Amino acid sequence: MLREDLVDLNAFLAVADEQSFTRAAAKLGTSQSALSYAIRRLEERLGVRLLVRTTRRVAATEAGERLLKTLRPALDEIAVELASISELRDKPGGNIRITTSEHAAHAILWPTMKRLLPDYPDIHVELMIDSALSDIVAERFDAGVRLGESIAKDMVAVRIGPDLRMAVVGTPDYFSDHGKPETPQDLAGHSCLNLHLATLGGLYAWEFEKDGRELRVRVDGPLTFNNARMIVDACLDGFGLCSLPEDIMAEYLADGRLIRVLDEWCPPFAGYHLYYPSRRQPSAAFALLVDALRYRPDRKGDAAQPEYPKTKGR
Secondary structure, three states: HHHHHHHHHHHHHHHHHHHHHHHHHHHHOOOHHHHHHHHHHHHHHOOOOOEEOOOOOOEOOHHHHHHHHHHHHHHHHHHHHHHHHOOOOOOEEEEEEEOOOHHHHHHHHHHHHHHHHHHHHOEEEEEEEEOOOOOOOOOOOOEEEEEEEHOOOEEEEEOOOOEEEEEEOHHHHHHHHHHHOOOOOHHOOOOHHHHHHHHEEOOOEEEEEEOOEEEEEEEOOEEEEEOOHHHHHHHHEEEEEEEEEHHHHHHHHHHOOOEEOOOHHOOOOOEEEEEEEOOOOOOOHHHHHHHHOOOOOOOOOOOOOOOOOOOOOO
């Protein structure tokens, strides 16, 4: 195999994975023109078309898909072997790619990383903030961070945060004008602030449970956001009720700016977990990071304040 074959195959895999020359060039740290030249050179040597441009993305042809099925496991095996060789160094090193929600990155991942990484300068971590459920195998992530009940059964899951609870809250002035809901069904008569979740393809249905009875309530109101911080601001300004993890509301509940309702309908649920494929052999660097992130209830540290509410669809 010629040296340029490896370069061109890597370029082809990047474009096929990203479905975009622009994103693939950014990922590889090269120019789009260099990437296009590498693909064209590979196609000319093979004598077949591997990629085709559509109006919105770049897609693999039938020949391209066949090559990808062979290429991905081969490169994964090479990556594993390179990682095993790196174990011979004095301290663990290597690249680790993780997909995570924004708040999990701020509240859990970064506090751990800033303590760990100064002692291991050869470990390089790439955090990709994404509220959707990424396919970590197809997108070549080493791991993902999500709520415990959102994780597929074929993944290894490591708990990295405490249990969470939802809180339905509003301002004192709002409740003075509109009264307090006694049951989740009463929310139909209230102005509620909606959250849009990419993973659900629409609005988050508020989730409740009491005495084994589960309810999902579709609420209505004047505002919809895809960001928890904006929902809190609108709630504090009196535009309606919101339902978010109680940790986010702790400060405002403590000083009386917000009042909680329907508390008995909001039991705890599984918090953040780090997950990765069970068939993948972790490198020493990855194992070190996982152990540092592992949740230990007796360990003091910053409490997790998740960005998004739980949902079995996330």
